[in-house]
Amino acid sequence: MASFVLEIRTEEIPANALPGARRQLQDLFAKHLGEAGFTDFLTAVLSTPRRLIVTITNLPQRQADRVEEMTGPPVRIAVAEDGTPTKAGLGFAAKAGLPFEQLGRLETEKGQYLAATVNHMGRTTSEILVEITPTILSALRFPKMMRWGLGSFLFVRPVHGIVALLDDEVVPFGAFGITSGRATVGHRVHSPQPIDIAHADTYAETMARHSVMIDPAQRRQTLETAAQQLAATVGCRVHEDPRLVAEHLELVEWPGLIVGSFDRKFLDLPPEVVVSTLRHHQKCLILEDGDGALQPHFLAVIDRKDDPEDLIRLGNEWVIRARLADAGFFFSEDRKRPLEDTIADLERVEWHRILGSLEAKAERLGRLAVTLSGQLGLDLSTELLCRAARLVKADLTTHMVGEFPELQGVMGGHYLRLEGADEALWTASRDHYRPVGFEGDSPASTLGRVLGVADRLDTIAGLYAVGEKPTGSRDPLGLRRAAQAVVKIIIDSAWTLDLEAIIGEAVSGVAGQATEEIDEVRSAVTLFIADRLRRWLTDVDSVSGDTADAVMATGWADPCETTARAKALESVRSNDSFRALALAFKRVRNITDGQAEGEVDPTLFEHPEERELYDAILEFHTALKRLLPEHRVTEAFEAMIPIADTLDRFFVEVLVMADNKEVRANRIALLKLLGQDFLTLADLSILQIDGGE
Amino acid sequence: MDLQTLILNLSRYWADCGCIVQQPCDTEVGAGTMHPESFLRVLGPEPYRVAYVQPSRRPADARYGENPFRLGRHLQMQVILKPSPDDIQGLYLKSLEAMGIDPSVHDIRFEEDNWESPTLGAWGVGWQVLLDGMEITQFTYFQQAGGIDLAPMTAELTYGLERISMFLQRKDSIYDIEWGAGVPYGHIRLMDEREASTYGFEVADVDMLRRHFEDWEREAGRCLEHDPPLVVPALEATLKTSHLFNLLDARGAVSVTERVGLIGRVRANAVGAAKAYADQREAMGWPLGNALKKEVG
Numbered sequence: 008m009a010s011f012v013l014e015i016r017t018e019e020i021p022a023n024a025l026p027g028a029r030r031q032l033q034d035l036f037a038k039h040l041g042e043a044g045f046t047d048f049l050t051a052v053l054s055t056p057r058r059l060i061v062t063i064t065n066l067p068q069r070q071a072d073r074v075e076e077m078t079g080p081p082v083r084i085a086v087a088e089d090g091t092p093t094k095a096g097l098g099f100a101a102k103a104g105l106p107f108e109q110l111g112r113l114e115t116e117k118g119q120y121l122a123a124t125v126n127h128m129g130r131t132t133s134e135i136l137v138e139i140t141p142t143i144l145s146a147l148r149f150p151k152m153m154r155w156g157l158g159s160f161l162f163v164r165p166v167h168g169i170v171a172l173l174d175d176e177v178v179p180f181g182a183f184g185i186t187s188g189r190a191t192v193g194h195r196v197h198s199p200q201p202i203d204i205a206h207a208d209t210y211a212e213t214m215a216r217h218s219v220m221i222d223p224a225q226r227r228q229t230l231e232t233a234a235q236q237l238a239a240t241v242g243c244r245v246h247e248d249p250r251l252v253a254e255h256l257e258l259v260e261w262p263g264l265i266v267g268s269f270d271r272k273f274l275d276l277p278p279e280v281v282v283s284t285l286r287h288h289q290k291c292l293i294l295e296d297g298d299g300a301l302q303p304h305f306l307a308v309i310d311r312k313d314d315p316e317d318l319i320r321l322g323n324e325w326v327i328r329a330r331l332a333d334a335g336f337f338f339s340e341d342r343k344r345p346l347e348d349t350i351a352d353l354e355r356v357e358w359h360r361i362l363g364s365l366e367a368k369a370e371r372l373g374r375l376a377v378t379l380s381g382q383l384g385l386d387l388s389t390e391l392l393c394r395a396a397r398l399v400k401a402d403l404t405t406h407m408v409g410e411f412p413e414l415q416g417v418m419g420g421h422y423l424r425l426e427g428a429d430e431a432l433w434t435a436s437r438d439h440y441r442p443v444g445f446e447g448d449s450p451a452s453t454l455g456r457v458l459g460v461a462d463r464l465d466t467i468a469g470l471y472a473v474g475e476k477p478t479g480s481r482d483p484l485g486l487r488r489a490a491q492a493v494v495k496i497i498i499d500s501a502w503t504l505d506l507e508a509i510i511g512e513a514v515s516g517v518a519g520q521a522t523e524e525i526d527e528v529r530s531a532v533t534l535f536i537a538d539r540l541r542r543w544l545t546d547v548d549s550v551s552g553d554t555a556d557a558v559m560a561t562g563w564a565d566p567c568e569t570t571a572r573a574k575a576l577e578s579v580r581s582n583d584s585f586r587a588l589a590l591a592f593k594r595v596r597n598i599t600d601g602q603a604e605g606e607v608d609p610t611l612f613e614h615p616e617e618r619e620l621y622d623a624i625l626e627f628h629t630a631l632k633r634l635l636p637e638h639r640v641t642e643a644f645e646a647m648i649p650i651a652d653t654l655d656r657f658f659v660e661v662l663v664m665a666d667n668k669e670v671r672a673n674r675i676a677l678l679k680l681l682g683q684d685f686l687t688l689a690d691l692s693i694l695q696i697d698g699g700e
Numbered sequence: 701m702d703l704q705t706l707i708l709n710l711s712r713y714w715a716d717c718g719c720i721v722q723q724p725c726d727t728e729v730g731a732g733t734m735h736p737e738s739f740l741r742v743l744g745p746e747p748y749r750v751a752y753v754q755p756s757r758r759p760a761d762a763r764y765g766e767n768p769f770r771l772g773r774h775l776q777m778q779v780i781l782k783p784s785p786d787d788i789q790g791l792y793l794k795s796l797e798a799m800g801i802d803p804s805v806h807d808i809r810f811e812e813d814n815w816e817s818p819t820l821g822a823w824g825v826g827w828q829v830l831l832d833g834m835e836i837t838q839f840t841y842f843q844q845a846g847g848i849d850l851a852p853m854t855a856e857l858t859y860g861l862e863r864i865s866m867f868l869q870r871k872d873s874i875y876d877i878e879w880g881a882g883v884p885y886g887h888i889r890l891m892d893e894r895e896a897s898t899y900g901f902e903v904a905d906v907d908m909l910r911r912h913f914e915d916w917e918r919e920a921g922r923c924l925e926h927d928p929p930l931v932v933p934a935l936e937a938t939l940k941t942s943h944l945f946n947l948l949d950a951r952g953a954v955s956v957t958e959r960v961g962l963i964g965r966v967r968a969n970a971v972g973a974a975k976a977y978a979d980q981r982e983a984m985g986w987p988l989g990n991a992l993k994k995e996v997g
Contacts, residue, residue, distance in 0.1 A: 018789055019827060021812035056810075151814065153825045153841055156783050157992060158851035165841075167786070196804055258811065289833055307833055309807040319807045322832025325870060332872070333769050357955050 009068055009132060009174050012207040013061040013140060016168035016191055022257035024149045024163050025054050025223075031147050032061050039139040044070050045132075053221045055260040056310075057195075060221055062210065066173075070129030077103050078113055079121030086121075096121065136178045140171060144182050160184060168192075175206040193217025194260050196311050218312065219260045230255060230262040234292055234306055237266045241304045243294035251290060259310040266294075267324045271303045273331040276338055277421045283411045284330045291327070337406035346422045350397045352404040362469045362520050365400050371469075371516045372396040375461040378512045382504050385453060392457070398423065399436040399458055416440045431455075442495055444488035445547055449499040456496050461513075463489040467535065468513040472521035472528045476535070490539035497566045498543065507533055507564040540566055550577040553695045560690035568638075575641035576689050579648070580696075588651035591658065592691040595678045598663055605676035611669060616657045617677065623653045624681050631684060643688060650681070701800045703775075703865045704880035707753055710777050710859065713798035714751035717791055719779065722752035727936045728943040731756050731817075732778030732858055736932055739820060739970075740977045742782060742845050742854040746988035751779045753861070757943065759900035759950035765893040768873035769866075772896050773889075777859040783852030783991050784841060792829070792839065792857060800868065807832050815840045819942055819966045821847040821974070824856070834867050836860065846974020852991045900950040909948050913962075916940040920969040929976035938969040 020028070029052040036050050045066065053060040077099075079085060085096035092100065092107045100107040103123035113122035149163040156165070160183045171178040171187035180187050189204045197218035204210050211221060220226050230252060238245045255262065273281060278301045285291040285305050292306040307323045314320055353366040362368070373396035380387045402408050402419030411418075420437025424430075431452040438450030439459040450456045467486050470476065477486050497504065514529045521528060540563055544555040550573045558572040579585050612618050630646040663678065665671045685691060701709070715721050725735040732754035733739060741748045754776045762772025781788060789810070793803050810827040815838065817823070826840035838858040842850055862885070865877040875886030916937045923934035945962050948954050954962065981987075 019810035019812075023812070151825055153843060154851070155841055155853050155855075156786065158783075158853050165784075165786075195808075258809065263807075310809055311807060314807075316805045318805055319832045321870075322806070322834060322867070325867065326833045329769060329866075329872065333767070336767055355952065360955070360960070 008064070009066045010207040011061070011063040011066060011132075011136060011173050011178070012170065012204070012210040013059075014168070014170040014191055014204075014210070015059040015144065015166060016170075017057055017059070017162070017166050018164040019056045020054075020059075020163050021151075022056070022254050024151075025056075025257045028059055028147060028149065028163070029054055032059065032143070035143040035146060036061060036063065036139075039143060040066075040135075043135045043139070044073070044129075045135075054223065054257075055219060055221060056258055057260060058191075058219075058221070060210075062207070066132050069131045070135065072129050073127040075125045075127060077123045077125055079103070079110070079123065081117070082112060082119040082121060099123070133173045133176065133178050136171070136173060137180045140178065140187075141180050141182045170204055170210070172204060172207045172210070174208070194219050194311070197261070220262065223256045226256045226259065226262045227252060230264065230308065233262070233264045237264055237306055238294050238304075241266055241268070241294065241302070243296060243302045243304055245306065246293035246295050246299075248286070248292060251286065251292065255290070255308045259308060261310060261312055263309040263311050263313065265307050265309060265314050265320045265323065266304060267307060267320050267327065268304045269324065269327050269331060273335065274301060274303060276331070276335060277418070279414055279417050279421075280334050280338065280407070280411065281331065283414055284334055285327065287411075287413060288330055289323070289327060291323075334407070334410065337410055341405045341407050341418075341422065342425070345426050346398060346401045346405075346419060347426075349401045349404045353397060353400060356404055359469065359473070361473045361522065362517065365403060366397075368465070369397040369400045371465050372400070372458065372462050375465055375509075375513055375516055376457050379461050379504075379509055380457050382509065383457075383502055385457065387454060387457065391454075395432055395435060395454060395458060396461075398428075398432065399439050399462075402436065442492050444491040445495050445543065449496045453500075456500050460493050460496050460509075463493050464510060464513040465516060467493075468510070468528070468532050469517045469520070471532050471535070472514065472517045472523055472525070474523050476531065486535075487539065490536050491542065493536065494540050494543045494566055498570060501567055503565060503567060505564050506536065506566060510536060537563055540569065544570060544573045548574055548577075550574065553693055554580065554689075557689040557691060557693040560693055561686050561688065571638060571640045572688055575644045578641060579644045580694065582648065584648045584651045585644075586696050587655065588647055589691040589694045589696045591651065591654045592682075592685060594658065595654075595682055596690075596692040599675055599678050599682055602675045602679070603672070604679065605672050607676045607680055608673050611673040613670060614657075614661050616653075616660045617674070620650075620653050620657045620681070621677060623650050624677070624684065628684050631687060635687070640688070647685065647688075654681075701865075701868050702878040702880045703861060703885065706799055706861060706865060706868070707775075707777065709798045709800075710795060711751060711753075713795050714749075714779050717749070717781075719749040719751040719781075722750050724752060724754045725939070727939045728757050729754065729939055730758055730942065730946055732776040733817065733822070733856065734820065734939055734942065735778065736935055738778060738780050738856065739822075739845060740931070740935065740974070741780060742842050742850060742856075743848055743974055743978045744981045744986060745852065745990040745992045746782075746981065746986050747852070747991040748780065748782045748988060751777065754778050757946070759896070759946050762893065762897040762900055762950070764897040765875070765890045768875065771862065771874060771889075772893060772900065775861040777857075777861055779857040779859075780854055781857075782854040784855035788855050792837070795857075796831070799864065801831065810839065813838065818963050819945075819970060820845065821967050821971045826856075831867070834863070836864050836867070846977075847971040848974055848978060900947060901952075904947050904951050906948065906951055906953045909944050909951070909953070913941050913944040913948070916944065917965060917969065920973070924969065924972045924976055928980070929972075931973055931977045931980055934969065934976065935973040938966060938973055941969070942966050 032052045033050055040048060048066050049064045051062045079099035080095045085093055085099060087093050096107060099121050100110055103125050105123055111122040113120045152161050152163060154161055162183060166183040166185060168191055169182060169185050169187040170189055170191050172189055177188055190201055191204060192199055192201055194217060202213065202217055204213055214221050234245045281301060282293055285293055294302045294304045294306065296302055309319055353369055354364050356365045358365045358368040373393035376392040376396060377389050380392060399419055402422065403415060405418060407418045408415050416439055417437055420433045423433035423436055431454045434451045435455035435458055438455040439462060441447050442449060450459050467489055470484060470486060510533050511529060514532055518525050537559065541555045541559060544550050545552055548570055554573055554577045558569055558576055563569045607621060609621060627646055627650060631643055634643040663674045711721050722737050729735060735754055737750050737752065755773055756776050757773045759772055761770055763770045785791065796803055809830040811830060813828040814825045815823065822845040824840040824842040828835045829837040829839055836859065840856045842854040842856060844850060862874050866874060869877050871877045875890050877885045879885050879888055920934050920937035923930040923937060945966060
């Protein structure tokens with residue numbers, strides 16, 4: 008069997024483009040080789056920042072020969088009466104690539120047909136690769152593509168070389184103005200001279216010898232092992248950071264690591280500032296002691312094996328010292344006046360071109376927080392809420408947040424704490440942007456939670472009111488995540504509330520600035536947030552989509568109550584009797600939809616099954632009245648189940664659409680009564696049950 | 701290596717690579733890209749290579765000379781190579797040797813960093829080049845300028861000269877780096893950084909700036925409407941409006957609402973100048989040659 012190796016050598020490809028490129032190459036080669044009739048081949052797609060690499064093993068030298076049985080036109084059409092071929096007959100012969108005389112005959116029920124047996128010679132694998140590889144390369148898509156040089160080609164970065172070998176033979180083709188061959192180069196520092204790849208099977212070891220670790224998985228392992236060892240040399244352990252490690256893998260051809268230190272005095276800065284500097288700005292791995300406390304050391308990933316003159320360590324230490332000193336400068340500038348004093352600046356900072364300044368934002372936030380707190384019956388004064396609304400936004404005017412936008416809230420929390428503010432207040436500042444979507448913890452204090460929900464509802468309502476709602480995959484302002492955080496905080500807090508009413512208040516709060524029709528804004532925001540609650544039900548509570556729809560159809564404004572119903576319904580819906588009930592309920596809905604309301608009159612019952620159903624409904628009604636106030640939702644759903652048999656018998660024995668008008672109305676009223684009680688829990692007709700209509 | 705030696709060595713190096721060594725744009729600009737030698741020369745099919753130092757004014761970045769890392773006016777070494785040569789990364793790495801940096805003992809990285817200038821209607825893709833964790837160069841393949849899709853493509857290198865000097869000299873403050881002849885940067889620049897900060901943040905006359913913005917905007921329009929259009933005067937008038945906008949912004953006089961509108965007005969004239977330049981060169985028959993045609997022939 009033969010092996011294929013392909014290396015596309017480029018200038019440094021952005022880290023975020025590489026995983027997608029590997030996936031596409033994997034899929035495209037599988038597709039094209041599959042279409043060429045190959046099976047059982049093994050594809051591995053690897054990469055470094057400067058190379059996209061495909062290795063395929065277990066390939067045959069050529070496609071298998073293939074015998075094709077072709078059926079042509081009926082003989083009566085293809086052959087004239089004198090036995091000579093007609094136009095149709097000659098056409099088929101040409102298609103089969105055989106002289107007419109060599110065509111066979113095939114007997115079928117419909118008569119005799121022309122037939123041909125055609126032998127297709129398999130093409131060589133090299134020929135196939137020559138054909139498909141350029142096609143695949145031109146099909147690759149990247150988040151951002153570019154042109155270079157004369158501008159003739161479009162790719163993620165300029166291409167400099169192509170290695171394409173099937174065993175030891177070059178697979179010759181052209182792409183990006185380059186002809187494929189066997190020449191490449193090694194690591195930029197350790198092995199920059201040209202090298203030739205002798206055989207596809209020796210590619211990996213040749214590259215390793217020239218200091219290129221082509222497998223991202225191997226780079227990860229090397230990096231993680233080295234990180235632990237190096238951390239231990241300064242008595243630390245590595246703060247787990249899989250996302251950063253994953254990024255580093257894509258940034259180096261050979262993962263090296265150095266340990267550096269910085270002055271302990273910088274640990275007096277808030278730890279988030281030091282972490283932001285090291286991690287976000289310098290992509291360093293954070294080192295901590297056994298208790299998780301930040302230590303004055305760091306690990307920097309480098310793209311080489313060594314630091315021969317110790318210059319790399321010194322350089323990194325210098326940069327980090329400079330950056331930390333810069334942060335320290337801004338921190339001490341900010342500390343020159345209490346955060347309270349910066350509230351006056353909020354007016355001067357635009358939050359949104361139509362929705363106004365940060366002061367206007369904080370004003371609305373305070374008012375909405377008061378409404379929310381009132382509805383929840385919380386012990387938070389209007390004065391406290393309105394002051395807190397401004398204080399938690401005050402850090403947006405500080406130098407530190409200007410430099411480190413990712414530390415919004417966190418810096419305010421530190422400043423307030425250092426100024427001796429209440430714990431509920433400084434944690435509210437720290438936490439009110441959390442969680443992000445469904446990820447992370449809800450704010451620690453009730454104040455933080457109230458402000459967090461009110462802030463996001465105001466933002467969502469405001470942006471909808473000025474026509475900046477998310478569309479399709481575009482959500483630049485993160486409104487979906489904001490709405491998800493609202494849902495999560497409410498559920499984490501086990502609040503009982505009328506979310507629709509609060510949304511209505513939020514929308515009224517921005518009515519003055521609205522450029523869109525305000526009633527439409529209200530219903531759009533309401534639907535938007537309902538949809539995020541549905542997302543919580545399906546993604547976090549893992550209930551199926553139709554369960555979520557069924558419970559939300561009967562009301563969702565109290566998210567905690569809604570999640571309880573959804574979980575209960577999900578647990579009972581697999582019960583056989585319950586499935587029968589859901590099917591029968593669809594029938595109930597079909598019969599009663601659009602029919603007039605009415606009182607049930609038991610004296611009009613003609614069949615025992617009517618009485619039986621009536622009693623069952625009354626019993627269920629009593630059960631609901633007892634169970635729901637105690638939040639025993641699962642039991643309430645279970646109480647439905649016995650009705651299934653009763654309802655079945657009813658439909659077998661009783662004709663709802665009786666000739667007698669009064670009897671008919673009474674039967675419809677009976678079914679409506681059942682429907683009403685069921686609908687306090689869920690609209691079962693929405694459930695998709697196998698065996699349904 | 702002191703700052704002036706750094707400038708001299710880089711200039712010499714890029715001159716040896718076939719660049720014209722130009723002088724700075726004498727209108728205030730926020731970046732070397734705005735110099736007509738970059739912004740206009742990247743348009744059309746004519747090959748061009750140029751290098752120059754550009755003092756770049758960013759009034760909002762000024763810090764009264766109190767922050768050891770930040771300046772309201774800093775020096776950029778700008779290099780334009782059109783079409784972008786095949787061995788551009790190699791050429792760039794050799795320029796580091798001209799700066800006294802031996803790439804074989806350092807960690808040099810090209811990390812994605814794309815560039816976009818809303819005021820110039822321009823964007824490109826590229827990297828920031830990191831030397832031992834320090835950003836030393838912005839490396840961009842221009843894709844569009846003045847709203848015009850480019851061909852051939854230009855590679856732009858922008859070296860932040862003070863930062864590189866701090867790093868090479870291992871100084872903890874910009875003001876301590878040696879400029880040349882044993883004179884520190886602070887002796888030459890500290891006072892005017894302080895004054896420019898006071899002026900930009902506190903003193904600049906907002907009404908006057910607004911008035912001049914209108915005046916220069918109109919002037920750019922007049923240059924573009926002139927028959928034939930006056931390309932460089934139009935661009936220079938546009939650069940004035942860009943600088944006036946930056947001053948207004950530093951002064952805190954631009955609301956977020958207004959910002960988008962003002963940037964759009966600057967861009968409209970920048971795009972107009974770019975278009976006029978492209979037409980002018982075409983009418984002249986591209987005196988510097990046609991890189992695209994050369995390849996075909």
